[in-house]
Amino acid sequence: MSEPALSDSEYLSRQSVFLGQLPEGSLVLMPTNPVAYRSNDTTFPFRANSYILYLCGWSDPEAVLMAHRDGAEWITTLFVQPRDTKAEIWEGRRVGIEGTVSGWPVDQAHSLEDIAESVTSRLNACTSVYCISGLNPELDELISRVDGAELADPTPILDDMRVLKSKGEIRLMQESADIASASHIAAMQATFSGIGEWQIQSTIEAHFIACKSRWSYPSIVGGGDNATILHYNSNDNKISDGELVLVDAGCEISGYASDVTRTWPVNGKFSDQQREIYELVLKAELAGIKACQAGSLWSSMHHATSRVLAQGLIDLGVLDCSLEDALGDDFNGPFRNYFMHGSGHMLGLDVHDVGGGRQGDDKPERRFEPGMVLTVEPGLYFGSWRTDVEIPERYAGIGVRIEDNVLITTDGPVVLTSSCPKTIDEIEALVGNDG
Numbered sequence: 526m527s528e529p530a531l532s533d534s535e536y537l538s539r540q541s542v543f544l545g546q547l548p549e550g551s552l553v554l555m556p557t558n559p560v561a562y563r564s565n566d567t568t569f570p571f572r573a574n575s576y577i578l579y580l581c582g583w584s585d586p587e588a589v590l591m592a593h594r595d596g597a598e599w600i601t602t603l604f605v606q607p608r609d610t611k612a613e614i615w616e617g618r619r620v621g622i623e624g625t626v627s628g629w630p631v632d633q634a635h636s637l638e639d640i641a642e643s644v645t646s647r648l649n650a651c652t653s654v655y656c657i658s659g660l661n662p663e664l665d666e667l668i669s670r671v672d673g674a675e676l677a678d679p680t681p682i683l684d685d686m687r688v689l690k691s692k693g694e695i696r697l698m699q700e701s702a703d704i705a706s707a708s709h710i711a712a713m714q715a716t717f718s719g720i721g722e723w724q725i726q727s728t729i730e731a732h733f734i735a736c737k738s739r740w741s742y743p744s745i746v747g748g749g750d751n752a753t754i755l756h757y758n759s760n761d762n763k764i765s766d767g768e769l770v771l772v773d774a775g776c777e778i779s780g781y782a783s784d785v786t787r788t789w790p791v792n793g794k795f796s797d798q799q800r801e802i803y804e805l806v807l808k809a810e811l812a813g814i815k816a817c818q819a820g821s822l823w824s825s826m827h828h829a830t831s832r833v834l835a836q837g838l839i840d841l842g843v844l845d846c847s848l849e850d851a852l853g854d855d856f857n858g859p860f861r862n863y864f865m866h867g868s869g870h871m872l873g874l875d876v877h878d879v880g881g882g883r884q885g886d887d888k889p890e891r892r893f894e895p896g897m898v899l900t901v902e903p904g905l906y907f908g909s910w911r912t913d914v915e916i917p918e919r920y921a922g923i924g925v926r927i928e929d930n931v932l933i934t935t936d937g938p939v940v941l942t943s944s945c946p947k948t949i950d951e952i953e954a955l956v957g958n959d960g
């Protein structure tokens with residue numbers, strides 16, 4: 526059985542900030558994620574919906590958080606599975622109704638079996654329903670039968686709130702970052718020429734589990750050319766002497782994610798070509814971190830990494846043009862042939878967290894504020910298999926990404942993953958050295 530990860534007062538204050546922004550006559554219905562079936566009666570590991578986690582810390586399956594107005598007061602209710610010894614023998618112990626009232630930051634708890642009755646009368650009395658649809662078919666059906674009430678999306682308000690992390694959240698994210706960092710160190714130590722990508726994955730994920738954690742996204746372990754495939758995660762190839770391996774793997778603690786990438790040579794020694802690309806990406810990453818200053822625009826970080834990478838590609842003879850031409854309009858010039866993704870994203874209850882800042886959002890651009898946590902993760906990729914651009918022979922088969930998790934503070938950026946080594950000397954000293 527679970528328990529809330531943060532203090533009651535933190536959840537209650539989130540609820541009051543959220544509910545305080547809703548118009549009179551609103552009803553809130555927030556379901557958790559459905560249990561997903563893998564095959565027959567086997568399920569995928571359950572992961573609660575981030576919004577219900579955020580508002581009340583409920584991490585078990587099958588629940589709906591409701592909030593309704595009673596005069597000037599908001600009343601919160603969790604609908605949960607009732608205690609049921611026969612079901613619990615098979616599925617595990619349940620918190621139950623009394624346990625929910627005493628242990629969770631809500632005013633009331635009811636059985637999910639009574640949800641239709643409780644919700645229908647409230648739906649008929651309200652003017653707006655703030656609900657996340659598509660997660661709970663029973664709830665969607667109840668809401669679809671109501672006419673008169675307007676459907677509203679609660680996520681813009683909540684997303685905005687989730688952007689700035691509290692002290693309690695930062696403590697959990699630091700723990701998550703520490704576990705991920707240690708797992709990368711263990712994987713470097715366990716690496717040898719000819720190792721299977723899956724073996725590195727097993728070292729990483731064994732450490733997550735040993736720390737009572739689990740991955741926050743499927744681990745990417747790409748050797749050689751596989752490092753140039755951005756979301757590669759079949760992890761089923763051996764890595765030969767002379768090749769690099771790119772490991773992008775992070776975990777979660779009470780739902781809070783870390784997201785770390787390191788790249789190292791499986792034989793413990795960077796070749797000259799690998800060293801050239803690695804040093805360039807590291808220089809870009811350090812420039813990106815330095816740009817994470819409170820008050821600066823989100824794009825300043827991407828521009829900082831991009832300038833370093835574009836200039837470096839010119840210096841290495843990969844691009845034959847001016848810096849201005851390499852960067853192109855809106856930082857989408859030819860350097861993007863080798864750096865295809867964004868320089869970072871928000872991090873929190875979701876690995877690609879909410880609240881803007883990701884490339885492609887059409888909201889006004891954010892500025893960095895103390896309490897934001899984001900990733901900085903430039904990379905360069907020279908897939909020898911590519912046919913869309915010219916790949917210099919010298920760098921064919923090299924893919925490098927370096928990714929850290931960065932907290933914005935008034936005193937500048939704090940790297941939560943600073944315990945994970947990333948200089949060439951540190952990495953060469955660690956790889957294959959499990960003594």
Ligand SMILES: [Mn+2]
Pocket residue numbers: 784870900902928
């Ligand atoms: Mn990332």
